[in-house]
Each structure stands twice: as structure tokens, then as C-alpha cells.
Amino acid sequence: MVDIVINIAFVLIFFSIVFGIIRLVIGPETVDRVVAIDLLTIIAIAVIGLLAHLANRYIYLDVALVYGLLSFLGVLAVARFLEKGI
């Protein structure tokens, strides 16, 4: 049962990485690319959580924590730049 769920999660992560990269490549505006990198950050956090479960090493979840905090700050910095705040 757990293996089925993990395989479904892998397939969903594959497709979401592919679609996120497609949006990053063809996105005409900068805002499209910001949204694409935000999506890919969330996917990367999901990948790290999945790897932590597969490798049975829960120290990897700290990496996901740092990742979530800093990606939020990065998107915030880009948003403030686009609104001429920085």
C-alpha cells in the first residue's frame, strides 16, 4: 500500500517538474517565471520529504525546512523588486 502511494507521488512529481520547466521556458513575462520557480520550489520540498522517507534519514527534513523559509524570502525579494521596493 505504501509502495503504491510512493509510486503515485513519484509520477505526479515527474509531471509537475516537467510542466514547471515548460512554463519557465515559454513564460513570456517575468511574473510567469516567478510563479514557475515558486511551484518548482514546492515540488523540491516534496522531493526532499520523499527522499527522507525512502532513505530513512529524517535529518533531510531540516533541509526541507531551510528550503521553505528561504524560497519564500526569494520570491518576496523578486516581488518587491518588481514593485520597485528594494
Add this chain to the structure above:
Amino acid sequence: MIVLLTLLLCGGILISGVLAVQLDSLVSAVISAGLASLFAAVVYVVLAAPDVAMTEASIGSGLSTMIFLYAIRKTRDED
């Protein structure tokens, strides 16, 4: 499964590196460079190096993006 995922992530690093060189908009190029280091951090986790991944995520994806944006804003104000 992990091998396929790692190949996809390495392809994403290549694509975002090419985009960071080719794009016209400077902000889009900075975002693409941030994506390269973001995927590199996940590949470091696959290679069982979580401390390197944490450093890469904090410096490469967080700090350098902000410093690049700050530099772009400063140089455009002087024009």
C-alpha cells in the same frame, strides 16, 4: 525511480543554465540562475550530503538572488 528523478533534475539544471545565459530580461535570468542552484541542492540531497544541500539552498538560491536583484536596482538607478 530515484535515478530517473535525478536525471530529470540534472536536465532541469542544464535547461535553467542555458536560459540564464540566453534570456533578455535580467530579472528572468537571475530567477533561472536561482532555479539551477535550487535543483542542485536537491541533487546534493540525493547524493546524501544534507549539509551541503542546506548551504547551497541558503546561499545559492536565497542570498545570491537577493544580491543580484539589489545590484540590478542600484546600477539601473545610476543610468
